[in-house]
Amino acid sequence: AQSVTQLDSHVSVSEGTPVLLRCNYSSSYSPSLFWYVQHPNKGLQLLLKYTSAATLVKGINGFEAEFKKSETSFHLTKPSAHMSDAAEYFCVVSETGGYNKLIFGAGTRLAVHP
């Protein structure tokens, strides 16, 4: 069975400082991993995805994530937070290949302070 654990329910950073949102996954198969972002009263927007190519994945808005199989982790980082990054972030896993269901983590709410 697949599962995702987001290690922090809330993260608070100052504008201009680095962001780290932690995610561990469990999968019996070779997984695809995603980060989605949800701004208040908006839908789910794809930030980036890993699907068995390069382990360091770059996404939109300066975010990136590194797939570490040995640690079963897929942490999301950004060098410098912006006020507009304040949102809820979801780490998501699915089986690689095809139209498989997505398994969501519980989400991490990121607050960015001036």
Place this chain on the structure above:
Amino acid sequence: EPEVTQTPSHQVTQMGQEVILRCVPISNHLYFYWYRQILGQKVEFLVSFYNNEISEKSEIFDDQFSVERPDGSNFTLKIRSTKLEDSAMYFCASSDPTLGGETQYFGPGTRLLVL
């Protein structure tokens, strides 16, 4: 940029009533999905749909739920007799088989409130 759209954005209904949530997936996508997010809880998979039939469904997707692609553009979720616990945000998603179907693009959601 093409996007998934959903209507209505908000729906309030009485317990026991039928509701139909509508989605227009991205036009060249062939895989379709419904998810829901109860307030304060995780986003949960409900059902996937391909080639005019259900590919997979979760335990949540019982006989009260059904999906349909009534024409070439719409994808609907019907709840036959709503319960209080059906109150949630419902998200539709679609994916492109030519790109492996792995990336699912989500609509903005329909917030359903059952009274």
